[in-house]
Amino acid sequence: MASPITAQAIPTKATLITTYRHLMKAGLFAVQYSNPARFQIRDKLRDAFRYTPVEHYNPRRIQNTIDFLYTAGRYKGLEHKIVKNLCFVHYHDRTRKRKRLLGKTLGIEDITHNAYLENLGLLNQSMDLDLR
Numbered sequence: 001m002a003s004p005i006t007a008q009a010i011p012t013k014a015t016l017i018t019t020y021r022h023l024m025k026a027g028l029f030a031v032q033y034s035n036p037a038r039f040q041i042r043d044k045l046r047d048a049f050r051y052t053p054v055e056h057y058n059p060r061r062i063q064n065t066i067d068f069l070y071t072a073g074r075y076k077g078l079e080h081k082i083v084k085n086l087c088f089v090h091y092h093d094r095t096r097k098r099k100r101l102l103g104k105t106l107g108i109e110d111i112t113h114n115a116y117l118e119n120l121g122l123l124n125q126s127m128d129l130d131l132r
Contacts, residue, residue: 010054010055010057011054011057011059016049016054016057019057019062020045020049022062022066023045023062023065023066023069024041024042024045026065026066026069026070026073027041027044027045027069027083028041029069029070029073030069030070030072030073030079030080030083031073031083031084031087032073036087036091037084037087040086040087040090040091041087043090044086044090044132047132048132058130060128061124061128061129061130062130064127064128064129064130065129065130065131068127068129068131069083082123082131086120086131086132089116093113096109096113120132
C-alpha cells in the first residue's frame with residue numbers, strides 16, 4: 001500500500017506527522033492490533049521520532065518500512081515473524097535494563113543483545129528499511 005510521502009531535503013512538521021501516522025497505522029496492522037505489541041510499536045515510534053535527528057529522514061527507507069509492515073500484517077511469513085520478534089525483544093528489554101540497574105545482569109545478555117542489534121542493522125541495510 002503506497003502512501004503519499006514526498007522526498008525533501010529536510011521534512012516539514014506536517015510531513016513528519018504524516019509519516020508518523022503512516023508508520024503507526026502500518027505497525028498496528030502488522031501486529032494485528034494485539035494488546036501488548038501495539039504498545040511496543042507506539043513506544044518504538046515515539047522514541048524514534050523524539051530522539052532521531054531530522055537529518056536522518058529518508059523517504060525511501062520509510063516507504064520500504066511501511067510496505068514491509070503491511071506485508072507483515074497481510075501474511076504470516078518471515079516479515080510477520082521479524083516484527084513479532086522485534087516487539088518481543090523490546091518488551092523484554094525493559095526488564096533487562098532494570099536488572100542492569102540492580103547489578104544482576106549476565107554478560108551473555110549483553111553479548112546476545114549486541115548480536116541482535118548487529119543483525120537488525122544488517123537487515124535494515126540489505127532491505128533498505130528503518131526498523132528499530
